[in-house]
Amino acid sequence: MRIPTDQFAAARRSFLRVALLGSAAALSACSLTGPGPGPREDAGAPNPNSAPATGSETLGNGPVKVALVLPLTQGSGASVVGVSMRNAAELAISEAGANDITLLVRDDRSTPGGAREATQTAISQGAELILGPLFAGDVRAAAEVAKGAGKPVIAFSTDLSTASRGVYLLSFLVENYVDRIVEFAASKGKKSIAVLAPENDYANVATGALQQAAARRDIRVALIERYKAGGVAASAANIGALGAQIDCLFIPEQAAAMPEVARALTASKIDPRAVQILGTGLWNDARVLGLPALQGAWFATPENAGFAAFAQRYRAKFGSDPTRVATLAYDSVSLAAALARTQGPRRFSEEVLTNPTGFNGADGVFRFKPDGSNERGLAVVQINNGTTTVISPAPRTL
Structure with missing residues (x-):
């Protein structure tokens, strides 16, 4: 393991301060582990407890602009997954990043065309980094635009074929x-x-x-x-x-x-x-x-305790349970804010994003590889009497 520089150590400390508390029982109602690797994952039906989806929204007031491209709508209604991820991003901004970044939240309408349009608009408005989209086809469309403009992407699809140099996947692969x-x-x-x-x-x-x-x-x-x-x-x-x-x-x-x-x-x-x-x-x-x-x-x-702590704070703020993939939006926004705060002009460079020491998020430690894939610190659990027992803890470093 490479020892991080002082700057990287500071970034990791400030990125996410999650108390590891709670239990697996707290997750029983939120069992979505992540969208599948196919070209179009199900975004779900409208959730009356979630904030309404909007096509364009700004969160935070920091000097560095970052875009968050999400499937806030699907067909004629709001998307449970997209809106939950948007809420998680707001939680991240309120906890750590309001003065570090301005987050441009854009709806890709769960389509490649919408993702392309949302990415183009955000880049024209000064976005230095694109977070999202979620669906594989939408990631490809957004990445084409972002690469053309020389902007990196941290996307949420589990389809490894969408990853490439400069297009990093934060998802559960x-x-x-x-x-x-x-x-x-x-x-x-x-x-x-x-x-x-x-x-x-x-x-x-x-x-x-x-x-x-x-x-x-x-x-x-x-x-x-x-x-x-x-x-x-x-x-x-x-x-x-x-x-x-x-x-x-x-x-x-x-x-x-x-x-x-x-x-x-x-x-x-x-x-x-x-x-x-x-x-x-x-x-x-x-x-x-x-x-x-x-x-x-x-x-x-991923070990459950980090998500349980995140879900507790999410419920306190929004009055509803987050979807399991909401941590992807939370972690990516928290990471963008931390890097904007600590890394200066090189904040979203390949060298910074692919630092082999990695970063610590709600679901544990992770790092991006130069080819766009990721490695995560995962636990091994055993099923016992209707619940799980950790038999090999997730590593704390990579």
Whole structure:
């Protein structure tokens, strides 16, 4: 680990001061772990408890202008995710950054055309850095404009193909989840793994990442079973037939589908005491945690305490619960304000943004890589009696 300079140390201290308190129970109503990696994630229905979305808004009064491009609207109504992220940005400004940056909040209308227009407008108004958008297609459109103007982007999509030099992803990447859980499994002596995965974009990415992570750690991939809707039982039976040939099973499935998967595991006599079940951060959901077939399973996730503290402050200010990805807006705005305060003219340069020491946010430590991807400090948790227990804490430094 490279020791940070005094300036970087100051930036990290001032970036985010979150008391790590609360518990996993505080998150039970806010289980969205992050939008999927496809081209268009669901932004949700209107939320009557959220502030109304506006197409153009300014927060803060600092000398450095930063744009925040969000899907505040989708179709004819407000977007739960977009409005929650906008509220999180206001919380960040009120806590730390009102005198450091002027935040230009712009609605991309959940479309690439809207993202392109919002980015062009913000840059013409002096924005030095673009935060957002959320959806993959919108990130590509905004990045094209920003790159043409020489402005960096910190975006929120989980589609790694949207990342590039100067376009950094702050999102929860499935590749990080997979690498962390495979690393932990290898450290516990696991040697042979099978994969039970649906045929969708998320599982495609997760399965590819699993194969690479397993190869790096000398874990044999014994079988990869892919299934279409309604076909999980047959695929689980094929894995069950492996018996003692495997000591762990990776299942990159969404929370809503896991009850059906769990029934298939039981029917196939896959004993979780003999075969360690592994998943991703999508399992941080009450629909998964209570399943008998998943008790004892492991998955990687950001530690819950930081989000719990953030959510408590959010509820106090807005009277409603934040969506799980609201921390992306909070952290990006907090980071922009801290860098504007401490880094002078080089504040949003590639050298500063890709500092290998990284930064500390509501979801723990993270850093941007020069190719635009990110690394996050993730915990490994075990499902026990309908809740989770941390069995490998998230690192505090990278």
